[in-house]
Amino acid sequence: MAQGSAKIRIAHAEPLGQGARLLRVERVDGAELGFAGGQYVIINTGVTLPGGKLAKRAYSMLSSDAEQRAVEIAVKRVGAGPGSNVLNDIAVGAELEWSGPWGKLRLPPGFSGRALVVATDTGITAALGIARSAAAAGAAQLDLLWLVEPGDHFVSERFVRERLPAAVRLTVAGDFLPVGHPERPARACALVGDHAAAAPYDAALCAGDGAVIYPIRDRLASLGAPEGSVLLESFFNNPMKKSL
Ligand SMILES: Cc1cc2nc3c(=O)[nH]c(=O)nc-3n(C[C@H](O)[C@H](O)[C@H](O)COP(=O)(O)OP(=O)(O)OC[C@H]3O[C@@H](n4cnc5c(N)ncnc54)[C@H](O)[C@@H]3O)c2cc1C
Structure with missing residues (x-):
């Protein structure tokens, strides 16, 4: 279509x-x-x-x-x-x-490697779409890291777990800093860095707060992620828009 x-x-x-x-x-x-x-x-x-x-x-x-x-x-x-x-x-x-x-936030067709999906806040929607679609295609090993502030009433952790394929490993940082907090990017980079240090990923896909996901891409690049292997979809706070 x-x-x-x-x-x-x-x-x-x-x-x-x-x-x-x-x-x-x-x-x-x-x-x-x-x-x-x-x-x-x-x-x-x-x-x-x-x-x-x-x-x-x-x-x-x-x-x-x-x-x-x-x-x-x-x-x-x-x-x-x-x-x-x-x-x-x-x-x-x-x-x-x-x-x-x-949108270009998607796994390449036929992808069969290890991917890290990072979602902040409402970005969990795209992360669910990626994880559920990858499972339906029977490929890819996925780790999903969701950064969300306490008391956020968007979707519950239960809502996410009920919809996630069993093979996806979900980590919820449910005490994440609020949107706009100046230490949000650094905290996110530390969490993602811990994940990536434990095991290298072939691809990373990040959705949500633009103030957070662009620094995450830089951190993954500094840890050796190949050029073009980290894809971003900014839902809000898009730094590319501010510079226009
Ligand atoms: C690619 C993409 C996918 C998106 N997917 C979703 C989705 O699945 N579910 C969803 O609820 N929203 C999603 N959004 C956000 C959505 O498009 C709107 O920005 C949002 O619904 C607010 O629109 P509005 O007209 O009510 O308010 P507006 O007046 O347009 O927005 C008010 C302000 O809030 C900001 N904002 C938007 N979302 C948030 C948030 N979660 N936390 C803090 N500030 C925010 C906006 O950038 C804007 O500055 C997505 C955005 C993009 C770019």
């Missing part, structure tokens, strides 16, 4: 904790999305922003790419943010538009 826009329907929704929602979404025309685990779609929420632009927001699939007709996303309500509030409140059966799939 080629990338492009399509009309989608909210097929199912359920609350997750206090401030997030799990949505099952399908194309109205019944076509397959054609995504790989780790990729995302951009949903046009239909909200017009003060400057006149439409609020279009990215969400990573947390379901396996073995199922292409209906996908699952989880959306955290971020303050009064227009996109996340629409998707937390929208009725089942409602229709919107999306485009995609997008």
Whole structure:
């Protein structure tokens, strides 16, 4: 299936904790999305922003790419943010538009080595998509490290464990520093460094806080990760955007 826009329907929704929602979404025309685990779609929420632009927001699939007709996303309500509030409140059966799939955060087809997946915060969605898809393809050995602050009400550790294939080794740093804390990048680099020192990885895929995952890439490079073997998807605090 080629990338492009399509009309989608909210097929199912359920609350997750206090401030997030799990949505099952399908194309109205019944076509397959054609995504790989780790990729995302951009949903046009239909909200017009003060400057006149439409609020279009990215969400990573947390379901396996073995199922292409209906996908699952989880959306955290971020303050009064227009996109996340629409998707937390929208009725089942409602229709919107999306485009995609997008993104290069994915294991190469046929990858059979060892991979480290690092997620901070909401980046756990992409990590679940990668891990579940790799398991469905029957390849790759994965270690997943999730850095999340205490009391974060996005998805629970139980939610993640219930969906993770048994072969994936999950480590949860559930006492991680809050978003914006100045020591967040250094703490993350130390945790990832410990992981990588224990066993080398053929690939690393990182999703979540841009202030954290770019320094992680530098740390892995300093530990010998080959050029191009560390892939990033910044969900927020994207340093590349700030410099534009
Ligand atoms: C590739 C990609 C994949 C994404 N996947 C998901 C996903 O699976 N689930 C999900 O809930 N969100 C995901 N996001 C974030 C999402 O696109 C929106 O930024 C988020 O829903 C807030 O949108 P908003 O319109 O409500 O608020 P906005 O007004 O757009 O956002 C308010 C501010 O909050 C920041 N922000 C966004 N997320 C967080 C967070 N978790 N913690 C702290 N600050 C944050 C934004 O960057 C912005 O500065 C993803 C983003 C990208 C780029």
